[in-house]
Amino acid sequence: MNSKRVVITGMGALSALGNDVASNWQNAIAGQSGAAAISHFDAAKFKTRFACEVKAFDPSLRLERSEVKRTDLYTQYALYAASEAMEDAGLKVDELSSPYDAGVIWGSSQGGMNTFEKEIKEYVQNDCTPRFNPFFIPKFLGNMASGLISMKFGLMGINYAPVSACATGNSALMDAFNYIKWGKAKVIISGGSEAAITEGAIGGFGALKALSTSNDNPETASRPFDSERNGFVMGEGAAALILEEYEHAVNRGAKIYAEVVGAAMTADAYHMTATHPEGKGALQCMKFALEEAGLSAQEVDYVNAHATSTPLGDISEITAISNLLEGKYENLHISATKSMTGHLLGAAGAIEAIFSVKAIQDGIIPPTINTAQLDEAIPKEMQIVRKNAFEKKIKVAMSNTFGFGGHNAIVVFKEFV
Known part of the structure; x- marks a missing residue:
């Protein structure tokens, strides 16, 4: 079977850095932190x-009132980002040869946490009398964002919701890439959304000692690779990418941002929440993705690292990258945009895919902010972009994601020529 080329023709984004792709990108390359005191609940x-909360979110700008009323916040974020991406791609379903040629693969790690917590608290407050909202179940289901995106735009092809914790965004992108490559779809909206700044999520991740507790200086709390990092900062939002079969995109005159050339998933098979200390699964995942792309490690110009700012996770990823490069660090630059957006969990891979594509498009690498002193375990020759954005011609970018359960997912993007 001849493989189809897969390109990116539209993008949409929503995070603590902004409510569209342009503002997210501008604030990322400016090195702006999105962290601030929690306003969603009394913390x-x-x-x-x-x-890292989404700020000044007005769903009415892109959603109907009925959509807002019947959906959890994570789905509202999804519909909002998907709408921007569809608009950006200039894609109209009635112009497709068939609505079954277009689908949605959309992920979330936590799903409708806001709805679930609200309904259960009200149940208890009502002396455990069952007075549940009739939309309780559909609002919190993890597949509902995928389903409602398809309904909003009339996309009747492939439609489902992968879940692989913090690797979910890349898992969704890899699946979309594969289905188009195999000729099973012409267009797929892919990405992820998360609205996990809730009492349960903050409390739960806090109990795991995964979150930073730098309450006095939240804007500097996310510090990937820093010797004094003490946990990640929770983020929220959504990111959508329109993946499209190359000839289909050309035939409709679509603009093309970049090409997806490789992707892979592996498992650490090691620990419930910790990454493998030697980065074995991550290393093999990168190798598989580059092998599919037909590229060597030395041809990668930029890695958007998973780097959440946890003591163990950051170094296991650095170990994997170091082993991949075999000491040849000259061409590769690395940065961790979670230092600005926080960790969007199941949406992390999607927003970082957009940053990777924009880096290729604009020839600039967003910085890793707050990293004052590199961990001594990081090779001195390794080029980590810190403090300020770095201008560089980028032909190949790789985006790494890793999740609880030992999930690894890597996507490789290439300059479109």
């Missing part, structure tokens, strides 16, 4: 009282 009694 006074929590060990962590800050996060």
Whole structure:
């Protein structure tokens, strides 16, 4: 079977850095932190009282009132980002040869956490009398964003929701890439959304000691690779990418941002929440993705690292990258945009895919902010972009994601020529 080329023709984004792709990108390359005190709920009694919240979100700009009423916040974020991406791609379903040629693969790690917590609290407050909202179940289901995106735009092809914790965004992109490559679809909206700044999520991740507790200076709390990093900062939002079969995109005169050339998934098979200390699964995942892309490690210009700012996770990823490069660090630059957006969990891979594509398009690498002193375990020759954005011609970018359960997912993007 002849493989189809897969390109990116539209993007949409929503995070603590902005409510569209342009503002996200501008604030990322400016090195702006999205962290601030939590406003979604009263966090006074929590060990962590800050996060990277989406700001000034007005769903009515892109969603109908009925869509807002019947959906959880994670789905609203999804519909919002998907709408921007569809508009950006200039894609109209009635112009497709068949609505079955277009689909949605959309992920979320937590799904409708806001709805679930609200309904259960109200159940308890009502003396455990069952007075549940009739939309309780469909609002919190993890597949509902995928389903409602398809309904909003009339996309009747492939439609489902992968879940692989913090690797979910890349898992969704890899699946979309494969289905188009195999000729099973012409167009797929792919990405992820997360609205996990809730009491349960902040409390739960806090109990795992995964979150930073730098409450006095939240804007500097996410510090990937820094010797004093102490946990990640919770983020939220959504990111959507339109993946399209190359000839289909050309025939309709679509603009093309970049090409997806490789992707892979592996498992650490090691620990419930910790990455493999030697980065074995991550290393093999990168190798598989580059092998599919027909590229060597030395041809990668930029890696958007998973780097969440946890003591163990950052170094296991650095170990994997170091082993991949075999000491040849000259061409590769690395940065961790979670230092600005926080960790969007199941949406992390999607927003970081957009940053990777924009880096290729604009020839600039967004910085890793807040990293004052590199961990001593990081090779001195390794080029980590810190503090300020770095201008560089980028032909190949690789985006790494890793998730609880030992999930690894890597996507490789290439300059479109």
